Amino acid sequence: xxxxxxETSLNVPVHQVWESWTNPKxxxxxxxxxxxxxxxxxxxxxxxxxxFSFKIEAKDKxxxxxxxxxxxxxxxxxxxxxxxxxxxxxxxxFTEEGEETFVTKTFDADEDESTLDELEEFHQAILDxxxxxxxxxxx
Numbered sequence: 001x002x003x004x005x006x007e008t009s010l011n012v013p014v015h016q017v018w019e020s021w022t023n024p025k026x027x028x029x030x031x032x033x034x035x036x037x038x039x040x041x042x043x044x045x046x047x048x049x050x051x052f053s054f055k056i057e058a059k060d061k062x063x064x065x066x067x068x069x070x071x072x073x074x075x076x077x078x079x080x081x082x083x084x085x086x087x088x089x090x091x092x093x094f095t096e097e098g099e100e101t102f103v104t105k106t107f108d109a110d111e112d113e114s115t116l117d118e119l120e121e122f123h124q125a126i127l128d129x130x131x132x133x134x135x136x137x138x139x
Contacts, residue, residue, distance in 0.1 A: 001088070002116060006124040007104040008131045012138045014096040017103065018077045020134040021092070022046055030133035032056050033125035048074055052082070086110065103127065 010017055020026040024042040031039040036059055044052035054067040069090075073081035080092045088108035095102040105127060109119050 001108045001110060003106055004109045004116060004120050004123065005104060005106045006120060006127050007102060008127045009100045009102045010131050010134055011099060012101055012134055014077045014094055014101045016138040017094060017101040017134060020130065020137065021080075021094075021103070026133065026137070027054070029137075030130040031126060032129065033122050034129075036060070044071075046071065046074055048072060050074075103130070 012020075020030070022044075024044065027042045028039045031042070031054055038057055038059055039054060040057050041053065041055035044050065046052075048071055050071045052067075052069055052071065056065040056067065057063070067084065069082045069084040071080065071082045072089075073079055077096075078094055082090050084090065088110065090105065090107040093102075093104045093106075095104070105123060107123070109116055
């Protein structure tokens, strides 16, 4: 299994970046790759051992993606690590440098599902959506 890393930087303080990443009202606004999609469901227990579930759907109802897992590590404003149902691991790091906050997401990639490039593009698009929502909301 290969790892893929996507990242972005935001002109928003880390505490606001954390709020946008972890609050379900915000997650529903950014957790999808493009305007043809929506995040219709978010449930989570943001604590080690806590479960989460996100449902991402195409607005035309042609496709639904369920993302379910368990949080392993939660260090507020610093790091989130979780395991997905298929056993793959995802790590998100939040790093504040001056006026910028960097978000780096690294995840195990299953080549059977899509090509590595497609997976990287999909996850980068979601991260870009996160950046756009967060900067607009907190500015």
